[in-house]
Amino acid sequence: MATASETESTYEQFLDHVKRLHYVSDAGGVLQWDQQVMMPSGGTPARAKQSSALSTLHHDLLTDDQLGEWLDELEDADLDPEQEAVVREVRRDHERAVKVPADLVERISEASSNALPVWEEAKAEDDFEMYADTLEEMVELRREYAEAIDPDRDPYEVLFEEYEPYLGIDTAEDVLTQLRDELVPLVDDVADSDVTLADPFEGTYDEDDQHALVEEALDTLGYDWDHGRLDTAPHPFSTGTQFDARVTTRFKPDDPMDAIGSTIHEFGHATYTLGLPQEAYGTPLGDNRDLSVHESQSRFWENHIGRSQPFWDLFTDTANEHLGIDATPREFYEAANEVYEDNLIRVEADELTYHMHIVLRFEIERDLIRGDLAVEDVPEVWNDKMEEYLGVRPDTDAEGCLQDIHWTNGALGYFPTYTLGSVLAAQLDHHLREDVGDVDSLVREGDFDPIHDWLTENVHRHGARYETDDLVQEATGESFTADYFLDYADAKYRDLYDC
């Protein structure tokens, strides 16, 4: 066994390497932000080469034999719990990268680039046939990828762990099934309700006015402009580090709630990133836990704050002023929570039915990867499930199974994290209220500091130190559970729709 000082020296070299990996990855993040927000269209060929060079360097650093040797040595050494967590996280990334042959990574990347225009055209032409071979190829490549990582496990499970490494596919499946079973009747009741929620919007709203409004929303919620910025992007996202976490949003002329919701959602992501410990930047202790937890932060702010009555009690005057309307807080609240009847598109869905969109995608992609569903049958299965879970049947595949970009990108296994994030947001919200007290009053007064403090203390500051469920335990004193979300959704929508 190594002496303490040998271990210390190894750990330092190891950590330098890990940090360099992380910095290169974050540099790649800056290139991507620029590409989506700032880059002129003609820049694509050069940017593709720059990004790919950084990916290759990142991959080389991650699969470095020396890193493997350090990991072996450190796993046998006497480390403190934080060091152990760092070793655990890096080991996981290293192993997965080492196991996947470079040429497979290349083939997936190429297939994904080639798939994009095919998907775009198929969607524009509403022609699933055109896309079927492309999807087939991606499913096969991803199956191959999963087998490279672990040939003895369910390939969908392995892929899911790419996005949520620790919660386990069983938990995900249980939660999604529970939501399907309990929410479908609620969705039915809402559909049968005679209540029509208020819609205070008419005509179109200037992009400049909407921009000023969402800026005010960020101000109100406490976004730190010294460590962030707001821009527009076709598909809103947030990216960055604990020193610089940026938000993007988009504007629909006739629907200002879309920009407000997107902005607050991305603000939630950025707030998580900004809450990570600065001194641990470049290591897993300064990095976010994976996608479910990230999504819990965006959903907490988007739904539990931004779609709450207290928030609109606070923010209505500001919104009225910028939009030139005269709506009541209740009207904004209702508009923020309307369940549309013609509910075909996931990204336009409300907080309740959203999860049925996810359950459907989860079931289909799982069965595709497991070989239990043929690609050619996707459109029909999709439409059947839409009818079963949401009571609507798409007329076209463009509004059906061609609507999302995820599979085209090769992201099979990603969708469940959206719902797991919402579920966790409700669980955190419950415990926040227990610990902090009258959160509604704080929101009404615009006093968000105690909320930020609670989230930072219980979630953000831990970085990736804990595995997902341990982090949930640390924050809430209990395991991950969908119970709070189900109670919350039931109470909120039965009240709104009087059903």
Add this chain to the structure above:
Amino acid sequence: MATASETESTYEQFLDHVKRLHYVSDAGGVLQWDQQVMMPSGGTPARAKQSSALSTLHHDLLTDDQLGEWLDELEDADLDPEQEAVVREVRRDHERAVKVPADLVERISEASSNALPVWEEAKAEDDFEMYADTLEEMVELRREYAEAIDPDRDPYEVLFEEYEPYLGIDTAEDVLTQLRDELVPLVDDVADSDVTLADPFEGTYDEDDQHALVEEALDTLGYDWDHGRLDTAPHPFSTGTQFDARVTTRFKPDDPMDAIGSTIHEFGHATYTLGLPQEAYGTPLGDNRDLSVHESQSRFWENHIGRSQPFWDLFTDTANEHLGIDATPREFYEAANEVYEDNLIRVEADELTYHMHIVLRFEIERDLIRGDLAVEDVPEVWNDKMEEYLGVRPDTDAEGCLQDIHWTNGALGYFPTYTLGSVLAAQLDHHLREDVGDVDSLVREGDFDPIHDWLTENVHRHGARYETDDLVQEATGESFTADYFLDYADAKYRDLYDC
């Protein structure tokens, strides 16, 4: 000797490596652009680490032993002239990088970071004493750097070649001496002239109006917005690739000519970058020749176009409209070319006296590096030379030897390239007019295509294929010479100032 197919295979591997190097460097350029234009202030610590990680990776790739072996093999092989040029350029960068010990690179980088706040404070406090040790350290480090590269040559020559590798220090020194000898009497005559040039500006001008105006200037000159963008930065610069070459500018409320000049200058740089061959991106054949040539392109557009009477014949209506004034083309022309009496600051200098600022800096930095001047004597020597060359003596070091950031950055040997660029601009301008014909009429008509075409054909498309003087030969049929610049300056200023 290797067979043709062995050589081809080596060359391909070599070129892949070279491209990767280049892509990483350009990724670093994106990070720097973002830092200066977009990044919130709090982002600095993370960005420093990201940029430094890319620099380290770049340095590792450049000093790679394998690269040295490929170079050895290719230098013995039968290559075509383009391949030979690529090998020549990469060899040069590789050799310099290999010769300089990593710890010296590190020490210079650290010294430069540490020097920045010292320089800023010394400048703010007008206290050269405070800065003297810092400058001394930088001079010593740079001398050490030059000795590492070649202990047998004049260290200033070696440093100068960092920025202009091929023109030779003797040419630079001859040109700067010739300019000093011939322009000082002209500057004296201008100073003695009774002529006062027009100044059509009064009060202040909105930043938005100035922004719209310089955008129109870029439109007018033919900037390709699909491959570029315009932003503001405290110190205007241009950066990018032949696919995406961006311009930055700045706005002074009371001096719209400053923004116009800066914008057109950076446009010139961007235009050079955009003229590099796209298919050679990532290799020296798709990369710019060094700083003198780059500066020749910015100065050509800034001075020979933007400060010309024909340009103001074309652009006056637009400028009047955006600025809400009613000046004549002649008034704009005069305002663009005024020689200020109190001519202390290089970056505010006119096209004529600018070079006296450069000569002075060149002489001082050369003597510092050669050990012929002590740091403590810099302020007095500076002020004496200001009096001799420009007829003014700074009252403070803040307006004297503390005004520029270059030495603080460790950039000793850089200044001469500014003047060499202007000199080359005049030489190119002369031959452009010989080849294309009535350039003044083209400018008056806003027909810039023939000018772009000539510059692309004769300068841009060659990338770094030729050494500097060979490129000048290729473009003009003769060696680099200051004669055209001197004739041009003499004619222009004697006419303007009737002297």
